[in-house]
Ligand SMILES: NC(=O)NCCC(=O)O
């Protein structure tokens with residue numbers, strides 16, 4: 441078993457900031473020691489690796505609880521495999537992902553889960569877990585939910601959008617929520633009124649409105665708010681918690697805030713794209729806007745201030761990426777002449793820690809809140825805490841040494857995601873990952889990837905640890 445010491449850094453967790461040495465034995469953190477205590481020196485005599493973090497932050501590895509490696513969508517597949525996507529995550533200081541296994545209608549949850557386990561097994565650079573997308577709510581799949589919770593797949597995504605693909609109606613949603621209330625599962629909701637959106641898509645296309653910007657117009661903020669409200673009320677009736685994914689509209693946030701003010705276990709995440717990008721990007725000339733097509737869609741810029749506020753008040757509890765990359769060439773281009781055929785999703789798994797840190801630099805959130813949103817709360821929400829999401833004795837040694845002063849310019853030329861464009865091309869941010877450890881192993885150092893596929897292990901998760 442190898443020993444590692446990280447010396448003299450500012451250790452930041454959701455709860456504390458302290459100058460400390462971090463002592464790691466094998467895959468686990470064993471202690472945090474005051475630099476003047478002498479503990480690190482004696483530990484270091486037997487240590488294989490001593491890392492100096494002077495002037496830098498020492499952070500828990502990021503937990504990205506919403507990614508889609510290899511997701512089939514609109515006749516194509518998300519361009520990152522588990523190998524390339526988890527490697528890119530590591531480059532950006534994320535050491536855990538929770539991806540979505542997919543149950544295709546007509547198949548069982550088990551078949552879907554087995555297929556996704558096979559895609560990920562032996563491929564990942566960092567640890568990974570799975571949520572289950574329920575393509576169909578039937579008596580059989582409802583029963584399977586119990587088994588999956590017991591196997592560490594303790595969260596289930598349902599869709600109020602995409603009729604004919606993943607869509608569940610209110611009765612199906614209620615049944616799944618009742619089941620979750622019983623077995624401790626957490627229902628994750630894609631909250632958009634897909635039936636109404638499909639009418640608006642048809643009408644827009646009939647008017648000849650085919651450009652990417654119309655994707656944002658038909659997926660109206662009111663239809664996100666309406667679905668969010670409905671999901672929360674259904675959850676209340678079922679007596680289950682609900683987690684709204686990829687929230688982008690201020691109106692939807694208001695629904696979550698209102699429910700939370702009334703003590704409801706309603707939670708929501710947003711994503712960096714909604715904090716930094718807008719309908720202006722969807723309206724870029726030519727077909728450039730297709731690079732920004734995702735659902736829920738980007739909103740007008742004024743929504744961003746509301747989302748940052750939600751992150752401060754905890755009406756938004758998590759920042760995930762919803763990483764779902766499609767190349768511009770050959771994939772986004774499937775929607776040339778018809779915005780509804782553009783595969784939905786943006787690349788982002790590599791940049792979440794940096795883009796949120798930019799929120800610290802800009803005075804939007806504190807350093808501890810940064811770690812709470814990106815590491816601790818996602819770990820708690822999805823049953824991984826304190827193994828993941830913090831630096832404490834007994835935690836996995838998933839640790840990032842972060843330079844808060846370094847400047848970097850984001851670009852497709854330099855990113856590691858398997859996609860031919862960057863949503864943030866040319867954007868300069870302050871802060872950069874220096875060193876990343878995954879379960880005690882250095883996987884990124886001196887601008888070099890030192891990890892390997894297969895290092896990442898499957899995480900059997902507990903149920904949600906975040907209920908009020
Ligand atoms: N969000 C998105 O546009 N694509 C990924 C699938 C989903 O999360 O709905």
Ligand SMILES: [Zn+2]
Pocket residue numbers: 630685686735736
């Ligand atoms: Zn979704």
Ligand SMILES: [Zn+2]
Pocket residue numbers: 506507508686762764
């Ligand atoms: Zn998603």
